[in-house]
Structure formats: structure tokens, C-alpha cells
Amino acid sequence: EDQVTQSPEALRLQEGESSSLNCSYTVSGLRGLFWYRQDPGKGPEFLFTLYSAGEEKEKERLKATLTKKESFLHITAPKPEDSATYLCAVQRGTGGTSYGKLTFGQGTILTVHP
Amino acid sequence: DTGVSQDPRHKITKRGQNVTFRCDPISEHNRLYWYRQTLGQGPEFLTYFQNEAQLEKSRLLSDRFSAERPKGSFSTLEIQRTEQGDSAMYLCASSLGNPIWVGELFFGEGSRLTVL
Numbered sequence: 001e002d003q004v005t006q007s008p009e010a011l012r013l014q015e016g017e018s019s020s021l022n023c024s025y026t027v028s029g030l031r032g033l034f035w036y037r038q039d040p041g042k043g044p045e046f047l048f049t050l051y052s053a054g055e056e057k058e059k060e061r062l063k064a065t066l067t068k069k070e071s072f073l074h075i076t077a078p079k080p081e082d083s084a085t086y087l088c089a090v091q092r093g094t095g096g097t098s099y100g101k102l103t104f105g106q107g108t109i110l111t112v113h114p
Numbered sequence: 115d116t117g118v119s120q121d122p123r124h125k126i127t128k129r130g131q132n133v134t135f136r137c138d139p140i141s142e143h144n145r146l147y148w149y150r151q152t153l154g155q156g157p158e159f160l161t162y163f164q165n166e167a168q169l170e171k172s173r174l175l176s177d178r179f180s181a182e183r184p185k186g187s188f189s190t191l192e193i194q195r196t197e198q199g200d201s202a203m204y205l206c207a208s209s210l211g212n213p214i215w216v217g218e219l220f221f222g223e224g225s226r227l228t229v230l
Contacts, residue, residue, distance in 0.1 A: 070139060
């Protein structure tokens with residue numbers, strides 16, 4: 001069974017205080033690892049896809065990295081508008097089973113204070 | 115607006131009643147997904163369609179749940195004989211997937227179900 005664990009569960013930062021969110025995963029052959037952002041009462045919004053260990057993607061103040069067992073979402077000089085829940089998800093690539101399913105972690109609730 | 119739309123946004127029902135949710139995906143997307151999310155948890159996969167074919171259904175999904183996507187356009191998710199444990203946010207998403215790739219999912223804003 002695929003498993004995704006995110007830490008910490010909640011993170012409170014001051015504006016400008018950089019930090020990282022962690023996503024640890026176990027999956028039978030990783031086809032893709034995804035990061036999403038979710039605002040309260042809304043559906044998740046796609047941020048990044050990472051395909052293989054060593055890959056990095058950047059978008060504004062966010063940078064996602066991937067190793068063979070975990071992914072990090074680095075937030076540089078965050079602003080209050082970065083406050084949201086950040087979700088990590090994986091798609092398996094082997095085992096002859098589902099190619100339509102993403103397995104999500106429980107998310108990290110990020111709060112950035114001005 | 116060309117995003118994924120869901121209806122209704124909120125539904126309150128009594129235990130034992132049937133409910134139906136509708137999802138209209140992004141028009142050019144061939145894949146449509148249903149996920150369920152409870153408070154403090156990430157979305158949990160329920161089922162997905164490639165065009166009009168339902169290709170997978172979670173084994174966690176009881177027989178009270180059924181989904182359709184006639185003509186490969188909109189989709190409906192019906193829950194029969196609702197139970198309090200069905201209370202959750204039901205999320206629909208669509209993507210341009212292929213046989214081995216989910217693709218980036220575009221989610222709707224969800225339909226929140228409360229079962230009294």
C-alpha cells in the first residue's frame with residue numbers, strides 16, 4: 001500500500017522566515033510526485049510535478065526537491081498570502097495496478113504572520 | 115469560467131436519504147476523478163473515468179456509492195442510504211491523462227456533505 005507522510009502537521013512562520021516542509025513516501029515505483037496548495041473551503045491547486053530523484057522545480061517563493069524517499073517544499077521569505085495547507089501526493093508506476101490514482105498525505109498547515 | 119464546477123456546494127441531509135453530486139470538468143479533459151476529504155486529512159481516491167469508462171473504483175468504496183459519466187462529459191456521484199460517516203467534502207478533478215499518466219489534476223471547489 002502506498003503511503004505518504006507529511007511533516008510537520010502545522011508550521012507557523014513570521015513573514016520573511018524561510019523554512020521547509022517534508023513529504024516522505026513509500027510507493028511501488030514512483031511515476032510522479034505532486035505538490036498542491038489548498039486554501040480553506042477550496043479544492044487543491046496544482047503547484048509542481050517531480051519525476052525523478054535530484055529534480056528541482058521553482059515557482060516564485062517555492063522550490064520543490066525530490067530524493068528517492070522524500071520531497072521537500074522550501075519556502076523562501078514567505079508572505080502572509082502563502083498561508084495555506086500544502087499537500088503532497090504520489091502516483092505509482094509499477095505493480096500493474098492503478099494508473100489513475102494519486103495517494104495524498106495529510107498536509108501541512110502553513111501560517112505566515114505579518 | 116472554464117474551471118471544474120461542482121454542484122451543489124453544500125448539502126445537508128438526514129441519515130438514510132440519497133444524495134447526488136454533479137461535476138462538470140474542464141471541457142478538453144478526458145479524465146475525471148472523484149476524491150473525498152475529511153477535516154485534517156488529504157483527499158482520498160474514490161474513482162476515476164477515462165472518457166465514459168470507469169476504470170477504477172477504490173475498494174474502500176461501499177456499494178452505496180455509484181458514479182457515472184455518460185457520454186464522457188459531466189459526472190454524477192450518488193450516495194444511497196447516507197450514513198453519518200459519509201459526511202465529508204467530495205472533490206471532483208479533471209486532467210489530460212494517458213494510459214500510464216495521471217497528469218496534473220485540476221480540482222473543483224468541492225461539494226460539502228453533512229449527514230445528520
